[in-house]
Amino acid sequence: MSEPSDEQAAMQHYLVCGTEDCQKNGQFYCNACHQSLCEQCRNEHQKSPNTKNHEIVLYRHRKHQLPVEKCKDHPTRNIDIFCKECQIALCSKCSTMEEHNGHKFDDLEDIYAEKYALWQGEFSKIQKYFLPTSQDLKTDIEEDSTQIKKIMESIRTSMKAKAESLKNLVDVVTSENIEHSYTMEESLLKKLKSQETTYDDYIAYLWKMSDEFQEYLSITNQKLLFSKTLKIQQIPETTKPVxxxxxxxxxxxxxxTKLLGKVNVPNTKPEKRKIQPMEVVTAHMKPTEKQLEQSKEKSDMKQTLSLSSSVTKVREYSVPGVGSVYHVSLDKPGRLWVSDGSGNLVQTDLQGNQLQKIQASGRYAGYHTATQDGDLIYTDQDKNVIYRITADKKITEFIKTGAICVHSSHINGDILVGMIGKVIRYSKAGKEIQNIQWDEYGLVIGPSYITENINGDICISDNYNDAVVVVNKSGQQRFSYTGHGSEFFPDGICTDVLGHILVCDNASKSVHLLDQDGGFLSIILSSKQGIKGPLGVCVDDENNLHVGQRTTNTVTVYKYLQ
Known part of the structure; x- marks a missing residue:
């Protein structure tokens, strides 16, 4: 009976015993006979005097049969042994020849079985690791290609906008220069007109003097020659215009080119694509029940959550010690930090009870953030230092750098620090791991608030360009959002579990909701909900939106997902 292939065996309900007329499950295998056996036939095989010494193993541990190949010198014999000295395959009769006298031999079938197992292992690696990993890398390249196209289109858009801006400036300066030339001309002509009037007056004076001299020179008036002496005034001096x-x-x-900027490739060593080690990819470690439960909860949440048809007010509480709410950082459950425009930084619970208060130098920006460990990080803009406040209320110097805004990543705990013209990523320990220079991409960014989306995008509320600027985790610009058909002055910004971007608009006194790619979805909060000046926003673990305003010290909580 021919041996079924692995593929055929996998398609059968069970392997059939190789014994004639036996249709039972052939779960065992005789390596000597190269035949599958059921349990009953195996027992009989082991009891038979002719086969009791045969090696019988489980089918999956079988030794693969050596393909039949006839010896060229002895056509009736099969090649089945291997000469270790000569490193060639032989038949049993060849091994008795004089040229192989005293040589050592191996069973060619054992060698074949070993090689077959090796080849099978390599084949398995190709199927389970190399092909899937290569396909993933290819997909990664395709995604990079799509991303490059978006980036380059964004750069071209920025180029056109910059060029248009320069053209407008040229028109403005030219108009001002022309207007100034008219003003200068008017001033010079007025001065010349004044000089002309001076000479008109002097000429009139000369005619008058001429008449007097004629009187003096007449015979009848000779007596006047002795009465007085006439003196002619000098010709007035004037200046020629310059x-x-x-x-x-x-x-x-x-x-x-310096004014408009240019496209160049950053002098940065390309990051190698991450190739997962084989042992990681091929490992089949069973996740713990807790991991499965957490994963299921997150998956179920994302599958069931969606935007609600209306926004519902959940609760509202006042924060003592602040005059307004410019920024909100959610601490451990039931606690949060709030800052106002006077540098007051207050920790409170959801009942409005003050737990801590600090006088900081931050003002109108998202200059503080709660970490995964429950600490608070805030920047002192006067001292150019970032501090950390631990749960025991101890304040320590964390990073020696100035910053406008900070955000602690919910993905990996990294600290994103926003400055004029750049964003620096630090590890949880305060070590710099990434420096994104905006001018490398033709951008000038003035971040006031910063956050991170679920896909690793860095989202910035840019008050220099009145836009929300979003870059990927590598620092390459993905898109900019400049409002929805009217003036747009972005302030507080945050993201949610579905990748939405929520940003306060100080122009329309509302909160805009965007999708992960910058598409406008809706204005979810406005004056209709009693919002007068939203500035600080954040989303808690229950997917509620916390909103702070310029005109009050209250934080209002809304439900917008269902």
Whole structure:
């Protein structure tokens, strides 16, 4: 009976015993006979005098049969042994020849079985590791290609906007210069007109003097020659105007390039694509019940959550010690930190009871953040230092750097620090691990609030460009959001478990809801809900939106997901 292949065996309900007329499950295998056996036939095989010494194993541990190949010198014999000295395969009769006298031999079938197992292992690696991993890397490349296209399109859009801005500035400066030239011309002509009037007056004076001299010179009036002496006034002095000179601006293509910026590849060593080790990919470790339960809860939450048709007010509480709520950082369950525009930084519970109060130098920005460990990190803008407050209320110097806004990642605990022109990523221990320079991408960013989305995107409320600027975890720009058809002054910003971006708009006094790719979804809070000046926002573990305003010291909580 021919041996079924592994693929055929996998498709059968069970392996059939190789004994003639036996259709039972052939779960065992005789390596000598190369035949599958059921349990009963195995017992008989082991009892038979002719086969009792045969090696019988489980089918999956079987030795694969050596393919039949006839010896060229002895056609009636099969090649089944291997000469270790000559390193060639032989038949049993060849091994008795004089040239192999005294040589050592191995069973070729054992060698074949060993090689077969090795090949099977390598084949399994290809199927289970190399092919899937390569396909994942290819998919990663395809995603990078799509991302590059988006980035380059965004760069081109920025180029056009910058060029248009420069054109507008050129028009403004030219108009101002022309207007100034008219003003200068009017001033010079007015001065010349004044000089002309001076000479008109002097000429009139000369005609008058001429008449008097004629009287003096007449014979009848000779007596006047002895009465008084006439003196002619000097000709008035005037100045010639100094005509303005137009100084032509000196510039060339390089100067224009410096103004507009240019596309270049950052002088950064390309990051190698991460290839998971084989043992990680092929490991089949069973997750713990707790891990399965947590994973199921998160998966169920994402599958069941969706935007509600209306926003519902859940609760509202006042925060003592602050005059307004510019930023909110959610601490451990039931506690939060709130800051106002005067540098007051207060920790409170959900009943409005003050737990701590600190006088900081931060003002109108998201300059504090709660970490995964329940600590608070805040920046002292006057001292250019970032501090950490631990659960025991101990304040320590954390990072020696200035910052406008900070955010502690909910993904890995990294600290994102926003500054003019750049964002720096620090580890939980305060070690710098990434420096994103915005000018490398032709951007000038003035971050006031910063957060991170579930896909690793860095989301910035940019009050320099009046836009929400989003870059991926590598620092490459993904998109900018500049409002929905009207003026847009972004303030507080946060994200939720579904990847939505929520941002306060100080222009329309509302909260905008965007999707993960910057698409406008809705204005979920406005004056209709009693919102007058939203500034600080964050989402808690129960997917509730906390909103702080400029005009009051209350925090209002809303339910917008269902």
């Amino acid at each position: 005509p303005p000179v137009f100084t032509v601006g000196q510039f060339n293509k390089d100067d224009v």
